[in-house]
Amino acid sequence: MLALLFLLLPHLSSSQLDENERIAEYHKRQHKWPPAEAEFTPQTPGWRNLHTRRFQQITRIEDGTAKYNGYMSTVHSALLAPNFTEYGWALTKGPSDLVELLLARLITGINREDTPVELPDADQGDIRDEYPEELPLMVSIYGLHQRVLDELLPIHEAWSNTKLIGNNAYGLRVYRNQSNLQMHIDESATHIISSIMHIGHDPDGEPWPLVIEDLHGNTHEVFLETGDVLLYESSKCFHGRPKRYNGKWYSSIFTHYYPADWNPKRNEMNVHYRIPPGWHLQPEEVVEDLDELIVTETSFKEPGCEHEWCALKKTTKWTMPQELQHGQIISSDGVIKPLVKESEDEL
Template identity: 30%
Template sequence: MTAIRFVGSALFLTAFLAVCAHSQADYGVDCSFPIHSKEFNCGNLLGDRKQIYEDFMEGCRKRYSTRASRCDSTEDDRIEMSLRQPQSMVNYTETGFKKIRAPNSVMDLLNAHWKRNRDGLYDREEIWPAGSIYVNHWESPTYMSAVEDTNTRGGGYALKKAVWDAVKPVVEAWTGMEQKPISMYGIRAYTEGAILSPHVDRLPLVSSCIINVDQDVDEDWPLEVYDRHDRAVNITMQPGDLVLYESGSLMHGRPFPLKGRFYANIFIHFEPTGRKLGDTSLEYLDELDDILPPYLLAGSPESDNWARKNPHGWSKPLPSAPIQQITSPEGHRAAAIGDLARLSKLAQTNRRALHAKDENGWQPLHEAVRADNKEAVELLIKHGANKDARVGKKGEGASALNLALDFLSVGADTVNYLMSIGAQNIEPDL
């Protein structure tokens, strides 16, 4: 029995009958949930999905009351990204997704961490930004046991690195590209009734995987993805299953409510460096664009959006580059690539460089935030960076948290950290 199947098969109907009582053949976008438009186009094929969606949005508006408009603006942004980003990305695989079993080495690490910390999980409810519509957290809260959290038993950066090191070869072999670790959310436990809006991940989350660590469910909670022809495919997962997916271009979500007590996943994200797997030369560096990262198509809708948000361009990888090659302004590049050793050295020898502004008013803190280098953000704040520092020549731009919410996916390590220390979400002045 295969767990990857097109909607409409007998197996899918058996597992999903309660939700899709009149399910027929396979369906495309804007049937289970808005993806390219808020206009549903499948009638009652999957039941009254329009009413379910309207109830979903109204739940967000009621939760945030005076800030209800953020629900709608975040939702509009989700749909705009689903239109703009997939057509702008380089595809490294034929299908964009694949399900395998996770390596024993990574499951040993995750299972040990989960067993040590599961009993205290419900003391760690996940904090979502005001107006976030990616999960209906106002109705079905999520809980997070971050592997790098030193407040958890056995947690810390060493564990996070070990998980990254165990998964990285799998992602590289699948994509055929050298990958740079970017972000890791984990372990998130969804609860009864949870809905995850279909979406693409914000860049630089490009090559990713989901691992199901544990679950207690009454029926499968399928991951809905869309193939290269915008047709829905549902993937079921059991503990130990790993789904590889090109998260920056592949629509993915869980639009049907979870039926069960919990569903615990970890999300691990990478960014292609532009170097093909097995290439031992540095010639690929000459082919990289000075502005756009290698996974964005020049002249595409997302390329203009990306260049506007990234005035300094893309931080090219510097394999084996000596530390003194980091360019001016001092501190900015170290923060952008997460060079903790360099930042620590600057804290001792040139502390001003840690808080210097460039011509656009960006500080190293903002570069670290944009790249989701949480450890660099922590280090900079520890050494005096203002957690609410704003960009702009006159400080009229976005705050660090506002940048994080704009550039990163909800639940990103840096977003959670800034919110945990009380950083303010200050939008740019009009």
């Protein structure tokens, strides 16, 4: 039947997984499906309801590869990935001198015709005219990546109350007109505690929200200005920019960290073994009013809804409060709090 479970799935790298062995391991671990309420992490009703609906949507996907990938991301997010914070995201301010330096590099880059820009995996050079306008470009920050990681590290450690190791700083990524980014979670091995530090955007462009689900099942639209930092548990909380951007350019830098005691590969096989044996079968019972879900590798969209994401019908919209200072955060509860470590000993 499924002697070998697909070749070269994104989550499997170049490995092959024997389906019979996978099912045997599932039973050995005494897993059950659907998951028990106590398995959801965290055990908030909203988080459980959010992912129960997503699991129901995944059962109706007909393409086998897409369906398995949908299970991989959702099982990891809903059941296996630990959470480090109460809500999974927060807003704070970045270091002003670093932001000013990056903004200067950005403005210089987008105004110079000979600025080195590139797409991921593309050669250096001025290639802006060779790619469709909606694809993002990169403006070099000339070796500042480690400085970004180092200066933002204390913010991430204080927010997560966890000793962290920097994995990478990525950017400056420059989105262009009609760009969008479908909902997804990030690399589960290394992108655990992350941030988006917004550097700048076309002043004549339309506001462009980052959409993120919190750990209580609520969906938020976050509008960032220069120097604003969105902290988020990036391999835990689904996020993206499903609305298309109307403007010339929009640029941020992304940082990713993982806990110092983290084993980057410890969860990979656990996710495979948690997917139910009958994952490839279509459900006998049809859930009414369940929106279609399409999974492409690690990206999720709901084509039947506006902007291809149904939760956008009801969101909480956020901009940085004017009274929030550097060293403070705000999240789903709307309360401004100091960004401090709970225990120096733990870090």
